[in-house]
Amino acid sequence: MSQPSALSTNGLSRRKFMAGTVSAAAAAPLLASRAEATAPAAAQPKLRQPVITSLRINKQAYELSLDARTSLLDALRDHIGLTGTKKGCDHGQCGACTVLVDGKRVLSCLSFAVMNDGKDVTTIEGLASTDGKLHPMQQAFIDHDAFQCGYCTPGQIMSGIGCVNEGHAESENDIREYMSGNICRCAAYPNIVAAILQARGETKGA
Amino acid sequence: MDAAAPRPKENQGEPLPRVDARLKVTGQAHYPADLPTANLAYGALATSRIAKGRVTKLRLDDARAVPGLLDIVTYGDMDKVDKPKFGNSGATSIGPLHDRTIFHDGQIIALAVAETFEAAEEAAQLIRAEYEEEKPTASFDSPGTKTVAAAGKSPMFKEDVKAGDFDAAFAAAAVKIDQRYSTPTQHHNPIELFSTTAYWQGDQLVVHEPSQNVTGWKVELARQLKMDPANVRIVSPFIGGAFGSKGPMTPRTAIVAVAAKRLGRPVRCVTSRMQAFGTQTYRAETRHRIRIGAGKDGRITAFAHEGWEVTSRPDLYVVGGTSATGRMYGYGSVLTHVSLVQADRNTPGYMRSPPETPYVYALENAMDEMAVALGMDPVEFRRINEPKTEPIGKKPFSSRSLIQCYDQAAAAFGWAKRDPKVGAMRDGDWLVGMGCATAIYPSAVAPCAARVRLTSDGEVRVQCGSHEIGTGIRTVAGQMASERLGVAIDKISVEMGDSGLPPAPVSGGSISTASVCSAVLKACDAIRSKLFAAATAEGSPLAGSHNEEFDLADGKIVAKSGASAKVEDVMKIMQVGAIEEYAEFAPKGATPEALKKLYAGTPEFHGGEQDEDSVKYAFGAEFVEVRINRYTREIRVPRIVGAFAAGRIMNTRTARSQLMGGMIWGIGQALHEATEVDRRYARYVNRDLQDYLVPVNADIKDLQVILVPEVDHAVNPAGVKGLGELGNVGTAAAVASAVYHATGKRIRDLPIRIEQLLA
Ligand code: FES
Ligand code: FES
Numbered sequence: 001m002s003q004p005s006a007l008s009t010n011g012l013s014r015r016k017f018m019a020g021t022v023s024a025a026a027a028a029p030l031l032a033s034r035a036e037a038t039a040p041a042a043a044q045p046k047l048r049q050p051v052i053t054s055l056r057i058n059k060q061a062y063e064l065s066l067d068a069r070t071s072l073l074d075a076l077r078d079h080i081g082l083t084g085t086k087k088g089c090d091h092g093q094c095g096a097c098t099v100l101v102d103g104k105r106v107l108s109c110l111s112f113a114v115m116n117d118g119k120d121v122t123t124i125e126g127l128a129s130t131d132g133k134l135h136p137m138q139q140a141f142i143d144h145d146a147f148q149c150g151y152c153t154p155g156q157i158m159s160g161i162g163c164v165n166e167g168h169a170e171s172e173n174d175i176r177e178y179m180s181g182n183i184c185r186c187a188a189y190p191n192i193v194a195a196i197l198q199a200r201g202e203t204k205g206a
Numbered sequence: 207m208d209a210a211a212p213r214p215k216e217n218q219g220e221p222l223p224r225v226d227a228r229l230k231v232t233g234q235a236h237y238p239a240d241l242p243t244a245n246l247a248y249g250a251l252a253t254s255r256i257a258k259g260r261v262t263k264l265r266l267d268d269a270r271a272v273p274g275l276l277d278i279v280t281y282g283d284m285d286k287v288d289k290p291k292f293g294n295s296g297a298t299s300i301g302p303l304h305d306r307t308i309f310h311d312g313q314i315i316a317l318a319v320a321e322t323f324e325a326a327e328e329a330a331q332l333i334r335a336e337y338e339e340e341k342p343t344a345s346f347d348s349p350g351t352k353t354v355a356a357a358g359k360s361p362m363f364k365e366d367v368k369a370g371d372f373d374a375a376f377a378a379a380a381v382k383i384d385q386r387y388s389t390p391t392q393h394h395n396p397i398e399l400f401s402t403t404a405y406w407q408g409d410q411l412v413v414h415e416p417s418q419n420v421t422g423w424k425v426e427l428a429r430q431l432k433m434d435p436a437n438v439r440i441v442s443p444f445i446g447g448a449f450g451s452k453g454p455m456t457p458r459t460a461i462v463a464v465a466a467k468r469l470g471r472p473v474r475c476v477t478s479r480m481q482a483f484g485t486q487t488y489r490a491e492t493r494h495r496i497r498i499g500a501g502k503d504g505r506i507t508a509f510a511h512e513g514w515e516v517t518s519r520p521d522l523y524v525v526g527g528t529s530a531t532g533r534m535y536g537y538g539s540v541l542t543h544v545s546l547v548q549a550d551r552n553t554p555g556y557m558r559s560p561p562e563t564p565y566v567y568a569l570e571n572a573m574d575e576m577a578v579a580l581g582m583d584p585v586e587f588r589r590i591n592e593p594k595t596e597p598i599g600k601k602p603f604s605s606r607s608l609i610q611c612y613d614q615a616a617a618a619f620g621w622a623k624r625d626p627k628v629g630a631m632r633d634g635d636w637l638v639g640m641g642c643a644t645a646i647y648p649s650a651v652a653p654c655a656a657r658v659r660l661t662s663d664g665e666v667r668v669q670c671g672s673h674e675i676g677t678g679i680r681t682v683a684g685q686m687a688s689e690r691l692g693v694a695i696d697k698i699s700v701e702m703g704d705s706g707l708p709p710a711p712v713s714g715g716s717i718s719t720a721s722v723c724s725a726v727l728k729a730c731d732a733i734r735s736k737l738f739a740a741a742t743a744e745g746s747p748l749a750g751s752h753n754e755e756f757d758l759a760d761g762k763i764v765a766k767s768g769a770s771a772k773v774e775d776v777m778k779i780m781q782v783g784a785i786e787e788y789a790e791f792a793p794k795g796a797t798p799e800a801l802k803k804l805y806a807g808t809p810e811f812h813g814g815e816q817d818e819d820s821v822k823y824a825f826g827a828e829f830v831e832v833r834i835n836r837y838t839r840e841i842r843v844p845r846i847v848g849a850f851a852a853g854r855i856m857n858t859r860t861a862r863s864q865l866m867g868g869m870i871w872g873i874g875q876a877l878h879e880a881t882e883v884d885r886r887y888a889r890y891v892n893r894d895l896q897d898y899l900v901p902v903n904a905d906i907k908d909l910q911v912i913l914v915p916e917v918d919h920a921v922n923p924a925g926v927k928g929l930g931e932l933g934n935v936g937t938a939a940a941v942a943s944a945v946y947h948a949t950g951k952r953i954r955d956l957p958i959r960i961e962q963l964l965a
Contacts, residue, residue, distance in 0.1 A: 048273055048274075048324075048325075067322055067324045067325070069324040070322075070323075070324060074323055074324075077240075078246075078323060081242060082233070083233070083236065083239075083240035083242075084232070084233015084234065085233070086237075086397070086398070086446070087239075087399055087476070088397040088398065088399065088446075088479075088895070089399075089479045089894065089895050090399075090478065090479065091479065091894055091895070091896070093479075093894055093895040093896045094397055094895050096397055123233065124231075124232065124233035125232070125233045125234075127232070128232055134228075134231065134232070138231040138232065139231075141227075141231045142223055142224075142227040142228065142231055143208075143210070143223075144208065144210045145210040145211070145223070145224070145227075145859050145860070145862075145863050146210075147227075147230055147231075147676075148447075148676030148677070148678070148863055148864070148867060149396070149397075149398070149444070149445060149446050149447040149448075149674075149675060149676030150226070150229075150230030150231075150235050150444065150446070150676065151237060151396070151397045151398045151444075151446025151447055152397045152446075153230050153231060154231075154233045157231060175903070176903045176904045176906070176907075177903075177904050179903045180902040180903045180904040180905075181902075182903070183397060183895060183900060183902060184397070184903075185394075185395060185396050185397045185447045185449075185900060186447055186676050186863075186867045187866065187867040187870035187871060187874075187901060187906070188863065188866075188867065189870065189901070189902075189903045189905075189906045190209070190866065190906060190909050191209075191210050191863065191866075192903065193903065194208065194209065194210065
């Protein structure tokens with residue numbers, strides 16, 4: 001029903017898994033706090049040891065010192081303050097955290113921030129032009145009332161753009177299928193399909 | 207006009223886009239866990255791995271060794287705080303850290319607080335508990351359940367309704383059925399995770415938490431923390447879906463508040479999806495026995511509905527849907543009885559149409575069986591049993607447009623083309639089935655306060671402590687002000703979701719639009735009266751036209767005669783820059799304490815079946831087409847049509863969206879949703895969105911909502927019946943009836959899955 005996640009099927013969350021790995025190899029000294037994180041990023045990041053990560057988000061460069069376990073989602077929300085990207089499960093099962101990485105849709109909760117070093121990330125905050133004009137997909141979501149509570153909406157919109165650019169918005173059935181990794185508990189589905197149909201022409205290559 | 211914005215018919219408002227739509231599509235709508243908070247510490251919960259017994263020992267050393275750990279709140283740390291209470295604003299009476307007794311699996315045993323989210327999670331998982339474990343009771347049929355009568359256990363469920371002599375009528379009936387039905391455990395699973403962020407400013411506590419009940423929570427949290435409610439503020443500007451799950455406050459809120467106090471810095475705890483299954487409320491499993499007797503002419507003479515519902519050990523949570531099912535049709539005699547079955551489970555709570563979803567499912571499935579037994583068209587069977595008055599108290603319905611709903615939905619669906627013979631309709635490898643069912647939801651209303659300000663340059667601010675859970679309440683409250691004050695919607699700002707605002711009732715029971723709009727209407731009308739009085743005073747532009755009717759339009763006071771005066775000029779004469787009115791609305795029949803109770807967070811509900819003069823319900827009819835693959839038995843719902851009548855519709859766009867969402871919930875209830883309980887451990891198994899199935903985009907195809915015009919002045923001043931919980935009532939029965947029509951298999955236990963059709 002939703003996008004599969006290999007790590008959650010055996011009952012282990014990503015963090016549990018990492019914690020387990022490290023206590024088995026706990027020889028290296030651990031830095032006590034983020035304040036001490038001045039050392040340059042090691043080739044092999046160690047758990048808990050802050051890693052300097054360069055991210056390009058919505059065309060802005062950020063350099064962050066992050067716990068190596070920090071997801072891209074938490075980096076966006078907690079470290080950069082871009083809270084438009086939402087956490088609905090933290091397990092790759094709902095799509096609320098969808099962003100574009102180098103133009104492709106990615107579940108930011110399933111990607112460590114350090115894995116995105118040097119990559120180009122687009123979030124919901126980066127879609128409207130600087131003069132405030134909405135992206136056609138955003139406008140289409142308003143026109144078709146493609147949300148109720150609005151919580152899944154940033155993920156739906158980013159996913160909708162990804163879906164169009166992948167060539168998976170050729171038919172209504174395609175849209176339904178390729179948007180099924182984004183759960184909307186308010187169930188705005190027919191309106192989401194209508195919004196993507198409206199915006200697909202203008203979105204292509206936008 | 208496109209499907210999302212239905213053209214308004216009689217007594218229906220314009221399909222304006224949501225006033226907060228732009229915020230929602232740009233990522234600027236701030237849900238509570240998004241609100242910027244400086245110097246934040248992160249909390250993570252540790253929860254029980256047993257369902258019954260005691261925690262004998264907690265080993266915290268490993269957790270404390272995690273770099274960045276700041277604090278662990280656990281047993282002993284909540285002793286100066288009062289225990290939670292069950293009922294009104296409280297989800298449960300279980301104070302998880304007040305004593306070491308474990309009442310259910312997943313109960314909170316500690317809160318770890320750290321500099322980062324990662325460190326907090328790591329520490330929480332390193333907290334080791336030792337238990338004295340007892341064998342838990344999981345559910346119905348488990349050894350150790352305790353069954354008690356539900357009547358009188360909740361102020362919302364006073365009695366088992368009855369009428370006439372059921373036994374005699376049933377014995378004498380020419381055609382009868384006696385069947386059992388069941389519905390599974392379900393969790394709301396709003397996409398927004400549950401979270402609490404708390405910080406202190408001196409002796410003032412601020413809590414950011416998604417809430418459907420900020421006033422009630424303020425009072426309840428203050429009680430637990432032994433504070434003056436005036437020093438507690440609950441902030442919840444946007445709520446990422448609620449469906450009842452954010453109505454009652456859970457014990458986590460006070461625990462996080464205590465952690466923030468101990469640390470002297472803000473603490474945020476976002477509950478994981480998995481932990482939410484045990485730390486929040488849910489819809490418990492239910493069982494039903496229904497007996498219906500009728501004459502050969504199809505007239506029902508006897509109806510009995512018995513229900514059994516699971517609840518926790520300490521709290522008697524009642525669903526009690528027999529008050530609606532017992533009044534649905536013109537039964538000759540009625541007998542009902544509801545029982546609560548206590549097990550070692552977390553306390554259930556209300557979830558979208560709590561009583562009607564399971565009880566009307568059972569009733570409507572039985573109605574379809576009865577129509578088959580009578581050899582009658584199911585729509586015709588309902589038409590024959592349409593009542594003049596409700597059968598229990600013989601009161602009239604304030605309005606009842608059920609047959610209009612059936613007629614319009616049947617026409618749009620093409621019901622006439624249905625071949626009633628079981629298995630007669632096919633399309634290649636697909637067996638086609640068509641079914642229908644009734645939707646019903648009580649129309650209630652509660653006291654509510656609102657403040658409205660109109661400035662001389664035509665800006666309006668509406669303030670009301672209600673909650674935008676996705677219903678569009680901000681938009682419709684703005685529309686009400688727009689209509690009464692003659693100001694365009696883009697000049698109106700609507701503030702909600704803060705306990706510092708004028709109090710509104712809990713956003714539950716589909717009362718919000720009626721209650722909030724009635725209060726906004728009252729405040730606007732007070733502004734109008736002031737303006738009209740000033741405009742017609744001696745020396746004013748409309749002097750001498752006292753006896754005329756006025757209206758406000760485009761910044762002008764317009765008399766019926768056509769004479770007009772600018773609001774700006776009238777305010778100049780009044781020597782004011784703005785007029786602001788605070789209004790308190792109390793529904794007809796409210797007690798003298800009704801408004802006081804609103805401020806205390808315990809608002810009275812009126813309407814539904816409680817009023818003297820009439821019973822008040824909204825109705826709908828839903829028609830479903832299912833297709834079942836003849837080899838794999840895969841079940842699809844390619845088509846669904848619902849027609850609903852709910853009094854005045856404030857905004858056809860938001861109304862349609864809510865009803866659409868409800869119908870899709872209904873499809874989920876029919877085919878997808880079920881929390882699996884491991885009966886050995888009384889533990890939920892599928893605690894995530896991968897294994898707890900909800901409808902996704904590919905599950906939904908052609909869906910049509912028809913808004914049937916209805917005028918009802920008796921329900922409340924705004925003329926509004928709620929509809930947020932109407933759409934998902936009956937749907938599952940319509941699906942079950944369509945599945946029967948396609949296959950000849952009557953599925954009585956939800957959800958309907960492939961395996962049931964293979965047997
Ligand atoms: S938060 Fe649900 S998929 Fe990432
Ligand atoms: S709009 Fe609420 S979850 Fe999609």
